[in-house]
Amino acid sequence: DGGITQSPKYLFRKEGQNVTLSCEQNLNHDAMYWYRQDPGQGLRLIYYSQIVNDFQKGDIAEGYSVSREKKESFPLTVTSAQKNPTAFYLCASGHESSGANVLTFGAGSRLTVL
Amino acid sequence: AQRVTQPEKLLSVFKGAPVELKCNYSYSGSPELFWYVQYSRQRLQLLLRHISRESIKGFTADLNKGETSFHLKKPFAQEEDSAMYYCALSLGGATNKLIFGTGTLLAVQP
Numbered sequence: 440d441g442g443i444t445q446s447p448k449y450l451f452r453k454e455g456q457n458v459t460l461s462c463e464q465n466l467n468h469d470a471m472y473w474y475r476q477d478p479g480q481g482l483r484l485i486y487y488s489q490i491v492n493d494f495q496k497g498d499i500a501e502g503y504s505v506s507r508e509k510k511e512s513f514p515l516t517v518t519s520a521q522k523n524p525t526a527f528y529l530c531a532s533g534h535e536s537s538g539a540n541v542l543t544f545g546a547g548s549r550l551t552v553l
Numbered sequence: 554a555q556r557v558t559q560p561e562k563l564l565s566v567f568k569g570a571p572v573e574l575k576c577n578y579s580y581s582g583s584p585e586l587f588w589y590v591q592y593s594r595q596r597l598q599l600l601l602r603h604i605s606r607e608s609i610k611g612f613t614a615d616l617n618k619g620e621t622s623f624h625l626k627k628p629f630a631q632e633e634d635s636a637m638y639y640c641a642l643s644l645g646g647a648t649n650k651l652i653f654g655t656g657t658l659l660a661v662q663p
């Protein structure tokens with residue numbers, strides 16, 4: 440099954456702990472994105488990466504960190520500094536088409552902080 | 554600031570009725586706009602983009618730069634159209650940042 444794989448699907452964390460969400464793609468896409476999906480707020484961009492070893496902050500990057508050491512992988516760490524981490528997290532990869540990236544999404548990871 | 558606005562959280566129509574999901578954007582550059590759809594228990598996926606100028610599953614969307622709108626329309630709704638619809642704006646250029654609206658849940662009643 441080609442595409443984007445996010446793991447784990449469900450994750451529980453105690454307050455004060457960091458947690459890392461995995462995102463792997465085999466689509467050979469250069470760009471990768473992390474979004475947070477909350478009811479009534481749509482998708483908000485956390486971080487994105489256009490190329491290996493480079494990434495940019497999105498609109499709500501505080502309390503999160505990422506790395507892009509390989510083209511296929513874009514893990515997201517939710518740190519203890521994130522004040523409201525309970526959410527549904529979506530990873531996407533993008534390929535350029537006619538001047539803009541078209542995104543392919545993963546199935547998501549639901550993080551619950553206890 | 555760049556922004557995408559979808560004013561309706563929920564749109565409920567009867568099967569066979571016309572559908573219009575509203576989307577307005579704020580962007581000083583040349584906009585590239587998309588509609589993404591998420592059916593129940595499926596992944597978010599691309600429905601259509603404005604430069605394609607094509608109809609997908611009977612849906613069309615026209616970019617109106619004067620009104621800064623990109624409304625999604627379908628003349629006759631089907632029950633299988635029930636889903637969450639997101640309008641998205643690509644800033645393109647070097648960033649290729651994609652901004653989403655808050656989404657509209659379309660419920661097509663039998």
